[in-house]
Amino acid sequence: xxxxxxxxxxxxxxxxxxxxxxxxxxxxxxxxxxxxxxxxxxxxxxxxxxxxxxxxxxxxxxxxxxxxxxxxxxxxxxxxxxxxxxxxxxxxxxxxxxxxxxxxxxxxxxxxxxxxxxxxxxxxxxxxxxxxxxxxxxxxxxxxxxxxxxxxxxxxxxxxxxxxxxxxxxxxxxxxxxxxxxxxxxxxxxxxxxxxxxxxxxxxxxxxxxxxxxxxxxxxxxxxxxxxxxxxxxxxxxxxxxxxxxxxxxxxxxxxxxxxxxxxxxxxxxxxxxxxxxxxxxxxxxxxxxxxxxxxxxxxxxxxxxxxxxxxxxxxxxxxxxxxxxxxxxxxxxx
Amino acid sequence: xxxxxxxxxxxxxxxxxxxxxxxxxxxxxxxxxxxxxxxxxxxxxxxxxxxxxxxxxxxxxxxxxxxxxxxxxxxxxxxxxxxxxxxxxxxxxxxxxxxxxxxxxxxxxxxxxxxxxxxxxxxxxxxxxxxxxxxxxxxxxxxxxxxxxxxxxxxxxxxxxxxxxxxxxxxxxxxxxxxxxxxxxxxxxxxxxxxxxxxxxxxxxxxxxxxxxxxxxxxxxxxxxxxxxxxxxxxxxxxxxxxxxxxxxxxxxxxxxxxxxxxxxxxxxxxxxxxxxxxxxxxxxxxxxxxxxxxxxxx
Numbered sequence: 001x002x003x004x005x006x007x008x009x010x011x012x013x014x015x016x017x018x019x020x021x022x023x024x025x026x027x028x029x030x031x032x033x034x035x036x037x038x039x040x041x042x043x044x045x046x047x048x049x050x051x052x053x054x055x056x057x058x059x060x061x062x063x064x065x066x067x068x069x070x071x072x073x074x075x076x077x078x079x080x081x082x083x084x085x086x087x088x089x090x091x092x093x094x095x096x097x098x099x100x101x102x103x104x105x106x107x108x109x110x111x112x113x114x115x116x117x118x119x120x121x122x123x124x125x126x127x128x129x130x131x132x133x134x135x136x137x138x139x140x141x142x143x144x145x146x147x148x149x150x151x152x153x154x155x156x157x158x159x160x161x162x163x164x165x166x167x168x169x170x171x172x173x174x175x176x177x178x179x180x181x182x183x184x185x186x187x188x189x190x191x192x193x194x195x196x197x198x199x200x201x202x203x204x205x206x207x208x209x210x211x212x213x214x215x216x217x218x219x220x221x222x223x224x225x226x227x228x229x230x231x232x233x234x235x236x237x238x239x240x241x242x243x244x245x246x247x248x249x250x251x252x253x254x255x256x257x258x259x260x261x262x263x264x265x266x267x268x269x270x271x272x273x274x275x276x277x278x279x280x281x282x283x284x285x286x287x288x289x290x291x292x293x294x295x296x297x298x299x300x301x302x303x304x305x306x307x308x309x310x311x312x313x314x315x316x317x318x319x320x321x322x323x324x325x326x327x328x329x330x331x332x333x334x335x
Numbered sequence: 336x337x338x339x340x341x342x343x344x345x346x347x348x349x350x351x352x353x354x355x356x357x358x359x360x361x362x363x364x365x366x367x368x369x370x371x372x373x374x375x376x377x378x379x380x381x382x383x384x385x386x387x388x389x390x391x392x393x394x395x396x397x398x399x400x401x402x403x404x405x406x407x408x409x410x411x412x413x414x415x416x417x418x419x420x421x422x423x424x425x426x427x428x429x430x431x432x433x434x435x436x437x438x439x440x441x442x443x444x445x446x447x448x449x450x451x452x453x454x455x456x457x458x459x460x461x462x463x464x465x466x467x468x469x470x471x472x473x474x475x476x477x478x479x480x481x482x483x484x485x486x487x488x489x490x491x492x493x494x495x496x497x498x499x500x501x502x503x504x505x506x507x508x509x510x511x512x513x514x515x516x517x518x519x520x521x522x523x524x525x526x527x528x529x530x531x532x533x534x535x536x537x538x539x540x541x542x543x544x545x546x547x548x549x550x551x552x553x554x555x556x557x558x559x560x561x562x563x564x565x566x567x568x569x570x571x572x573x574x575x576x577x578x579x580x581x582x583x584x585x586x587x588x589x590x591x592x593x594x595x596x597x598x599x600x601x602x603x604x605x606x607x608x609x610x611x612x613x614x615x616x617x618x619x620x621x622x623x624x625x626x627x628x629x630x631x632x633x634x
Contacts, residue, residue, distance in 0.1 A: 039405065040439040042432060046518030054510045056503065198533045203506040228502075280502060 057202045057226060059283040063095045063292050065299075066220075070100040072299040075120035079108025080128035080178070083155065084274045089126060091282040095295045114139035114308050122149040122298035127274050131178045139308040141185050144267040146307030149298050152270045153277070154179040156194035156231040156251075179270075186268040191232035193252030195244050195259050195272070202226045202284065209285065210242040210261045217241065218264060218293045226284040228275035230261045238265035242290075262290075269297055378411035379575040380566050382558065385415055388618070389422030389430060389454045398433045400579040405440050410577065412441050412565035415462060416558055418448040419455035424478055424512050424615035427454025431519065435461040442568035446561035447471040447552070452540055454617035456551075457516060460523040463568060465552040466561040467543035473551050475619035476520050477538030478512040480505055512615055524550060540619060 045051060074096055078086060086093070086105065093103045106116045113136045117123060123143060132140070144150055183189050196205040206229050212219035218241045225242065232250055233240075242262035249256045261272040271294075276287050345353070383400045387393060404410045415434065421427060437443050438461040445451070445462035452475040459465055459473075467473060482505070492498055500508070517536050521528075527550035528535070546552035554560070566574045616622060 039402070040436045042435045042439065044432075044435075044519070044522075046522050047515050051518060052511050052514040054507055054514070056507055198536055203503075203510040207506065 054203050057284050061283055061286075061288040063091060063282065063288045063295075065095060065099045065292050065295050067099070067296040067299050069299040071102070072096075072121040073102045073104060073119060074122045074124060074298050075104050075106050075116055077106050077113075077123065077125040077128065079106045079113070080125070080130040080132065082125075083127035083129055084153070088274065088278040089124070091279050091291055092124070092277055092295060095291060096298070099295070099299075101299055112136075117143045117148070117308055118306060120148065121301060121303045122151070124151045124153070124298065125179070125182065126153040127155055128178050128182075132182055137181055137185060140182065142308030143303070144186070147301050147303040148267060148307065149301035149303075150268045151294060151298060152179055152182055152188075152268065153274045154183075154190045154231055154270070154272060155229055155274045157192070183270055186265045186270075187237045188233060188235045188263055188265055188268070188270045190270075190272065191234050191250065191252075191259075193231070193250050195227075195230045195232055195248050195261070196251060197245060197248045199247040200245050206230075208248055208261075209245040211245050213240045213243045213258070213260070218262060218269060218290070218297055220293055221289045222286045222293065224285050225276060225287045225290045226281060227261055227273035228281060230273040232259040233261060233263045233270050233272045235260065235263045235265065235270075238263040238268075238270075241269075264297075267301055269294070376573040376575045377571040378566075378569060379409050379577055380412045380414060380562050380569070380571070381410045382414045382416050382562065382576060382578045384579060385417045385419050385430070385455060385458060387419055389419055389426045389458070391423065391426050391429075393422070394426040394430045394433075397430060401433045401437045405437055410441070411571055411574070412569035413437055413443045414558065414561045414565050415443065415445040415459060416448065416561075417445055417451040417455050417459055420450050420452050420620050421454030421456070421475065421618040422616065424454065424617045427457045427617045428515070430454070430458040431460060434458055438462065442565050444561045444565040444568070446556070446558040447473055447543070448558070450619070452619035453477065453538075457519065457617060460519055464554060464561070464564055465546075466554050466556040466558075466564070467546055467552040468555065468557055469543045471543040471546070471552075472540045472619075473543070473546045474540040475538050476516055476535050478509050478516060478615055478617055479622070480509050480615045481622075509615065512617075516617065527553065 076086075076089060076093065096103050104116070104120065106113055113132075117139055120143075123140065140150060179190055194206060195208050197208045198205050200209060201207050202209065208227055208230060209224045210227055210230070211224045212222045217239075222242070224245065230244070232244075240258075240260040240263050242260065244259045244261060247256060248259055250259060263270050275281055276284075277291055277294075282288055282291055381400070381404045383397060383404070385397055401413065404413050434443060443462045444464045444466065445459040446466040447459075447468070449471060451459055451465070451467070451471065451473045456473050456476065465473070482502075490498075496504070513536065517532060520535050521532055529549045530551070541549065541551050543552065543555060547555055554564075556564075562576060566572075
């Protein structure tokens with residue numbers, strides 16, 4: 001190879017080396033090299049388990065009764081299209097049965113309510129969707145006047161589906177428990193709307209804590225209970241046994257206040273919730289104590305036998321009350 | 336022969352002519368580049384649309400748009416063009432994280448066209464400014480979850496919580512997601528908000544003017560103002576705008592009926608095909624989790 005050719009070759013190699021080497025070094029020199037960084041890191045303390053995992057209310061304890069009474073008969077209403085099933089009332093029913101009491105269900109099929117009440121010592125009505133007739137209301141009043149105990153449980157109006165939802169046929173109807181007439185006899189009514197607490201709750205704003213507002217009786221041993229969907233109980237004279245914890249608001253007004261969820265007026269107690277008694281919720285907080293107290297309340301009365309004894313009410317002259325709504329009472333036969 | 340002093344074949348004049356010609360040629364190549372460089376905008380603002388129900392599918396393409404914005408050096412700012420009532424809780428969180436990453440490397444400004452509620456509001460939180468018009472709706476900081484359906488008859492499950500959950504468990508799950516959501520709102524907007532954490536958790540929606548007043552949003556204005564704001568935050572006086580197409584939502588199925596007509600059924604945007612999974616939603620408005628009949632085109 002001649003000298004000029006070898007010089008050309010050297011020049012060629014030097015140029016190629018300079019260009020390729022320059023390309024390799026340039027990104028680092030210019031600061032534009034890929035430094036291997038992935039997407040920008042984000043830090044979200046608000047997502048950390050310690051920040052967002054809620055506490056769960058302990059579920060422990062047993063439902064026990066203190067009462068010495070035995071052999072009482074408790075009538076449970078399921079004949080007024082009640083929004084609560086026998087299954088949901090099972091903890092209360094089981095407690096009564098386990099403690100030697102008898103539980104019967106009024107289905108409105110064979111006997112009238114007043115006939116059924118006559119042989120009962122206590123009466124439980126949970127979320128009736130059908131109105132009580134005047135005869136029935138009079139019967140329940142006579143029942144309590146005779147010393148019979150009545151437990152009324154209601155809940156806020158809920159949306160019920162009628163006619164099925166297939167392809168949008170059917171409708172939603174807001175239905176509230178028909179407890180007004182029953183409660184008003186004893187100076188107790190259910191307010192509209194539901195109670196909620198955004199600050200102190202059992203993992204949902206509707207799952208409010210209720211605390212005892214009186215001592216002994218139904219509130220004995222109760223620090224606080226959990227109610228899943230409670231309606232406020234309004235009363236002038238009845239004893240407010242449990243009230244919503246601080247920060248409890250009413251949905252319809254958004255006002256906070258001391259809303260009663262359990263009140264007692266003589267032989268009648270009214271609760272603003274029906275979910276607390278179901279087995280799933282029965283051991284939340286002190287719910288089991290409250291259920292035991294309610295069972296005691298039901299069997300502690302001293303009812304005179306035979307009430308209600310309204311004239312005509314014990315004659316088999318009208319069809320059974322269940323399902324008849326406000327059907328007029330047939331005329332009395334001539335004396 | 337040659338009058339060149341160094342003995343080469345070119346005269347001085349020829350050499351100059353050659354150099355001048357080479358310079359002109361080189362300049363002719365470089366001048367357009369220099370001209371373009373001189374007249375080019377300072378940068379680009381990418382407008383990324385977040386429209387409709389936020390689902391795993393729809394969020395993927397928005398995330399890709401945002402990733403491209405982060406990686407493409409020519410893009411200097413992002414405007415989120417939002418018109419969505421929210422959607423799946425998980426997808427909304429994914430979108431939030433994606434917007435948050437983008438906001439760490441360039442200005443992100445949100446503009447609410449009509450609705451920027453629930454999961455869509457979640458996604459906007461990392462934006463430095465949220466623009467609304469008086470009729471825009473923002474807020475609804477909340478989570479919802481439907482109860483799972485009943486078990487199939489004869490179904491055998493390996494454990495009590497397989498394919499279902501107790502009400503207690505679902506309440507705790509919803510509460511967990513809600514705390515993350517409200518916590519994110521407070522993280523990004525507590526300086527602006529006149530609302531307390533509890534008031535935010537009420538999940539109310541606010542119209543534009545109210546939202547600016549209480550700090551849920553920042554300014555009254557529409558997308559052009561948001562773009563201008565994003566460009567200014569990125570230091571751009573002269574800029575291009577690149578618009579990213581909104582994601583296409585799930586398709587429609589045509590089912591023929593016995594009488595020869597056809598029923599148009601829209602596939603449920605939440606959940607998965609063939610599995611009725613309990614889904615947590617961050618959405619404002621009535622939710623149709625089942626397949627929805629939207630019209631009967633039978634003659």
